[in-house]
Amino acid sequence: MKLPRSQTQVSKSVKADRLTDVEIKKIIREMHLKVTHQRRAILEVLAVGRHHFTAQEIFDLVHKRFPEIGFATVYRFLKKLTEYKFVSEVRMGGLPARYELAPTHHHDHMSCIECGKIVEFENYAIENLQEKVAAELGFELTGHVLELYGICPDCRKGK
Amino acid sequence: MKLPRSQTQVSKSVKADRLTDVEIKKIIREMHLKVTHQRRAILEVLAVGRHHFTAQEIFDLVHKRFPEIGFATVYRFLKKLTEYKFVSEVRMGGLPARYELAPTHHHDHMSCIECGKIVEFENYAIENLQEKVAAELGFELTGHVLELYGICPDCRKGK
DNA sequence: GTAGGTGCAAATCGTTTGCAGTACA
DNA sequence: TGTACTGCAAACGATTTGCACCTAC
Numbered sequence: 001m002k003l004p005r006s007q008t009q010v011s012k013s014v015k016a017d018r019l020t021d022v023e024i025k026k027i028i029r030e031m032h033l034k035v036t037h038q039r040r041a042i043l044e045v046l047a048v049g050r051h052h053f054t055a056q057e058i059f060d061l062v063h064k065r066f067p068e069i070g071f072a073t074v075y076r077f078l079k080k081l082t083e084y085k086f087v088s089e090v091r092m093g094g095l096p097a098r099y100e101l102a103p104t105h106h107h108d109h110m111s112c113i114e115c116g117k118i119v120e121f122e123n124y125a126i127e128n129l130q131e132k133v134a135a136e137l138g139f140e141l142t143g144h145v146l147e148l149y150g151i152c153p154d155c156r157k158g159k
Numbered sequence: 160m161k162l163p164r165s166q167t168q169v170s171k172s173v174k175a176d177r178l179t180d181v182e183i184k185k186i187i188r189e190m191h192l193k194v195t196h197q198r199r200a201i202l203e204v205l206a207v208g209r210h211h212f213t214a215q216e217i218f219d220l221v222h223k224r225f226p227e228i229g230f231a232t233v234y235r236f237l238k239k240l241t242e243y244k245f246v247s248e249v250r251m252g253g254l255p256a257r258y259e260l261a262p263t264h265h266h267d268h269m270s271c272i273e274c275g276k277i278v279e280f281e282n283y284a285i286e287n288l289q290e291k292v293a294a295e296l297g298f299e300l301t302g303h304v305l306e307l308y309g310i311c312p313d314c315r316k317g318k
Numbered sequence: 319g320t321a322g323g324t325g326c327a328a329a330t331c332g333t334t335t336g337c338a339g340t341a342c343a
Numbered sequence: 344t345g346t347a348c349t350g351c352a353a354a355c356g357a358t359t360t361g362c363a364c365c366t367a368c
Contacts, residue, residue, distance in 0.1 A: 033347085033348090034341085034342050034343070034346095034347060034348065035342075035343095036341075036342070036347095036348065036349080038348085038349075039348095054332095055332080055333080056332085068349085068350070069349085069350080070349070070350040070351065070352095071332095071333080071334095071350090071351095072333090072334075072335080072349080072350070072351080072352095073348080073349060073350075075332095075333060075334070076334085076348090076349090079334095091250065091253065092250075093248075093250055094250065094256070094331095094332095094357085094358075095332095096331085096332060096333090097253070097332085097333090110292065110293060110296050110298055112298070113301060113302075119296050119298075121292055121296060123288060123292050125288055126285055126288050126289070126292070129282060129284055129285045129288070130285070130307055133269065133280060133282050133285070133307065134269060134307055134309050137269055137278055137280060137311075138311065138312035138315075139269055139271070139278075139307070139309035139310060139311055139312070140309050140310040140315055141307060141308070141309040142272060142308050142309045142310065143272075143307075143308040143309070144305070144306060144307045144308060145304060145305070145306045145308075146303070146304070146305050147303060147304045148289055148292065148293055148298070148300060148302075148303045149300070149301050149302040149303060149304075150293050150298035150299050150300040150301045150302075151298060151299040151301065152297065152298055153297035153298070156297075156299055192322085192323085193321090193322065193323065193366085193367050193368070194367075194368095195323065195324080195366080195367070197323085197324075198323090213357095214357080214358080215357090227324090227325070228324085228325080229324070229325040229326065229327095230325095230326095230357095230358080230359095231324080231325070231326080231358090231359075231360080232323080232324060232325075234357090234358060234359070235323085235324090235359090238358095238359095253332090253333080253356095253357095255356085255357060255358090256357085256358090
């Protein structure tokens with residue numbers, strides 16, 4: 001196998017950036033919830049670009065189509081989605097939580113401590129070393145959390 | 160195979176569980192702040208056992224000796240201490256932040272998902288790779304969280 | 319003496335909850 | 344039809360801030 005120049009891969013959205021009506025209904029029904037237009041709209045928003053959205057951002061986007069929607073609805077549904085692992089919740093420092101549609105592939109996060117922006121990455125060398133560390137400690141590795149914090153290109157320029 | 164000089168170090172540091180008056184004054188003065196009894200009390204509390212305390216816990220403990228102290232003082236000083244890296248702030252989920260006197264050596268954690276045991280380790284290769292990843296993403300790295308989860312030697316045997 | 323520190327209370331911010339009305343199955 | 348869902352507003356908990364009074368230097 002040919003090794004790429006860098007072992008770090010920034011995940012590009014090779015994933016579909018929208019969910020079909022059928023997929024949306026399936027997700028909601030799997031949680032034993034009723035399919036409402038608010039919930040559909042929230043899932044549609046989450047699928048766009050598969051970014052990491054704050055509850056506020058999701059609210060704003062859904063609000064454009066359903067001006068009557070309330071924050072409570074957004075939070076309540078995000079909580080359910082998180083419980084059922086359909087979305088993953090990322091919290092950084094004191095910043096508002098960010099939500100992303102559960103990724104199909106494993107990845108870690110690099111977050112900007114100033115603006116909260118999150119970039120996904122995958123680094124095979126680090127993953128391998130984690131296995132090695134666990135083995136040296138006599139552990140059977142079952143999972144990990146790796147979050148890098150720093151200042152993103154934009155915020156560095158902005159200073 | 161014989162394990163070569165491993166890059167993974169299990170930390171065994173024996174830290175003092177109290178700070179001397181001189182050390183406390185030194186810390187405060189390095190931040191260009193005035194030495195008040197409130198600030199001394201907060202540092203003394205943080206040194207006890209070197210646990211991870213919430214602001215509330217620190218407040219409670221200091222409050223026993225200085226019933227007049229306010230939350231604002233605790234938070235304001237913790238913020239300064241964090242800025243100057245004398246304490247590290249750990250935030251988990253939506254839970255209140257926890258503060259610990261900055262350990263002399265950086266370390267990460269490997270936790271057993273069955274018995275909860277935590278082993279500290281330090282792996283320079285991983286640390287270096289994290290720097291590399293951040294650089295590739297254009298970020299200035301300021302910190303990270305690496306938690307490995309798995310089953311410890313004892314629990315593996317026990318099965 | 320004076321700049322900086324303090325306690326208090328009110329303000330803020332993200333998030334949660336109670337409730338009365340609404341809509342999906 | 345009935346129960347789950349919704350929007351609203353108020354409640355919440357952690358943290359921050361404004362301000363008049365103190366205190367270390």
